[in-house]
Amino acid sequence: MAQAPATEPSAPLVYVRDTPTETLPPPVYARGALAWFRENFFSDILSSVLTVAAIAFLVWVLPGLVRFLFLDAVWSAKDGGPCRVVGAGACWAFIAQKWQYFMYASYPIDERWRVDTTLIVGALLVVWLLWPGLPRKGLGGLLFFIAYPIFGCILLVGWPAIGLPFADTSLWGGVFVTLLIATVGIVFSLPAGVLLALGRRSRMPIVKFLSVVFIEFVRGVPFITVLFMANTMLPLFVPPYLTPDRLLRPLIGVALFSAAYMAEEVRGGLQAIPKGQYEGAMAVGLNYWRMMRLIILPQALTLVIPGIVNNFIGLFKDTTLVAIVGIFDFLAAVEAQSHDPVWNGPSVLTTGYIFAAAFYFVFCFGMSRYSLYMERKLAAGKKR
């Protein structure tokens, strides 16, 4: 390339600016509330259309919802009359009147303190186990997984020898049975799931084969069929004098079902533990069970806490299905009471469903938040 011809130094270039211009203020739509608004709601044509459509949808739905839930709702009533009026909203009076039934169903009124005690003790133990700051988790676990089931069983079923009359399981129902089924599932499924997961990774072919067959079989069939099977086939498998109680049968079904799902969760954790951990444990001379108990499982289980909690959420939702074998869980109690001729009416049923949904939502959402919190807490040590 040729050199550009030299210009006369005495003649300055008039078209070259030698002082910087004033900086302009940033465009009004790039900062502040307006920009935030634009960025989040109207960043392009599609986004604007969607925003308008979504707001239109909300305007269409929300006022009706608020009116149904609060403004037109019937807050107090002696029977379903005010709720049957055309245009009446949610029938909260129905919930207020029936909440005791939703809680205990037909459990003898004088004995309901037993249910309350069991629930409170259980809640305390759960808090002990889940609250990261509390000490002596080992003792808490021992109490929750071994002592509590025995304690709860004695208290709920009754033991005439110590002055607790029997409470027939056909009277049990409501929230308390829902929590009972969930607790049994959780208490049983965690240890059984760990054993099955260990079995699936075992080097003993028969143990491995049996674990795989059990896990895959249970995971391959719907929960309802497991319940059906527990209900119709368990009584056939045992001699007539051993026929399990009608509440016990679905509990066995729940326990087996959740154990298989838990096993897969735990197996995921076991597989994530590097081989060096196993080798290190063996090198210091630990035998299989000590290696698992002291080195592998604590790490593996912590890794899969979110998955385990997700399983519990699924289990909690699945407890509703026991209604198919005639167990009166919370949802079944709500459903049955909304057909009560005194209250019967379209808004009563809807109210019952909304109430039930809120109940399940609180529990499941709480569990999922807890799992997120634990996940973040456990990941904190790994973040750089």
Place this chain on the structure above:
Amino acid sequence: MANEAVGQERPKVSPLNDPAIRGYVFQALLLAVLVLLIIGATINTSENMRTRGIPTDFRFWNNVAGFDIDDTLIPYSALDTYGRAFWVGLLNTLLVSAVGIVLATFLGFVLGVARLSRNLVINKLAMAYVEVIRNTPLLLQLLFWYNAMLKPLPEPRQSIAWPGGIFLNNRGIIFPNPQYGPQAGWVVMMFFVGAAAAILYATWAHRRQIRTGEQAPVVLVSLGLIIGLPVVAFFVLGQPISLSFPMLKGFNFVGGLRVRPERVALVLGLVIYTAAFIAEIVRAGIMAVSRGQSEAAHALGLRAGPTLNLVVIPQALRVIIPPLTSQYLNLTKNSSLAVFVGYPDLVQVFAGTVLNQTGAAVQVMAITMLVYLTISLVTSALMNWYNARKALVER
């Protein structure tokens, strides 16, 4: 001194402490216990079945069922056998599962993308949907749709009319019914011919692009083949397919295709529930593709569309497919909740009515579970095959 022992023959271990021997003993014990349990259960079962007069064979299969089923895909009457009732139930299960899977996938992908949208309203709406639906039991939702939404619909004479000749009332949804004339088969056949031709064309175009770099308008040509051929056949043959619109005659509709509220509730419930889970899977899958991938694609000059199609989605699919498979299986298994809304699926018909009428609990439950196991295994085999094709090819 100690070093001398190393490399010498292994120290003698008491057989009590030899892991291999212990393993054999333990397994033998386990097997023995299991065999004993099975033998005991078998003896008890046959004893119990004999005393209760429960059939122990499969002869009930060919007996007359004697009950009616509302919603059948194949002709069935109360005079048919239990065996035919089984097929009716199985087909209903498969129908609901297939329809549910297609719709839930579609809704789930839309929601998953909405969940990632930078538009706050859309994002939060999708989040609210996912959280509410995932944290309430499916059964509650099904009962809500069926008892609180579909049952209180007006009776046929006050039906809610939707555009396109669709009517909504407490007997279900009534669609216009396609009527097939004598030559309608050709139109349907042309659709398949078009689809086959489109696949051939796409394969050819792909090969040519790899060889020469020339691109071909695959999407346009495929659409033309798949839609155009049947449409041309439709008009050439003198419109052999017509829609018969539902008409109100007296108290009910005639001429339409009626989908009963039970099936509507079941499909609606399954789709809405499963879509929430699929949305989360899709979101996780897209988020798993690092930003660098799309930035690199932009740097190469790809526009937003091709970036999504060629770079982000193929990588996201690898993460999405395995959990998506288990959601499909969950949907299929959850279709057994049909029993709660009275839709005659396999469980309701076979494990419910047939079991109650014949009492053959063991046989009926075994067949039912085998069917679900087969469905599960076949679905996961298919999805594994698809996954293997999409999986990252590494060294």
